Amino acid sequence: MTKYIIMINLIAKKKFNASIVGHSSPDGSDGNIYPDLTKITSALEIVEKIVIAIN
Numbered sequence: 001m002t003k004y005i006i007m008i009n010l011i012a013k014k015k016f017n018a019s020i021v022g023h024s025s026p027d028g029s030d031g032n033i034y035p036d037l038t039k040i041t042s043a044l045e046i047v048e049k050i051v052i053a054i055n
Contacts, residue, residue, distance in 0.1 A: 001023060001024045001026075001028060001043075002020055002022070002023050002037075002040060002043050002044065002046075002047070003020070003021050003022050003023060003024060003033050004018040004019060004020050004021065004047075004050055005018065005019055005021045006018035006019070006050065006052055008052055008054065009054070010054060011054075012054060013054055013055060014053075014054060015051050015052070015053045015054075016051065016052045016053075016054070017049060017050070017051055018049070018050035018051070018052070020037070020044070021033060021035065022034050022035040022036070022037065023037065023040055023043075
């Protein structure tokens, strides 16, 4: 499972884009995030982008 991070400012009225930071173990059981994405292929194409808008 790919993992994303986003830093937002709840006061700023704008949009914030998430960035991919890595992946977890296949079942997520160890709670770690692994930054090596070289073996991640089609999973990178599932989500085009993640945007949080503060209005």
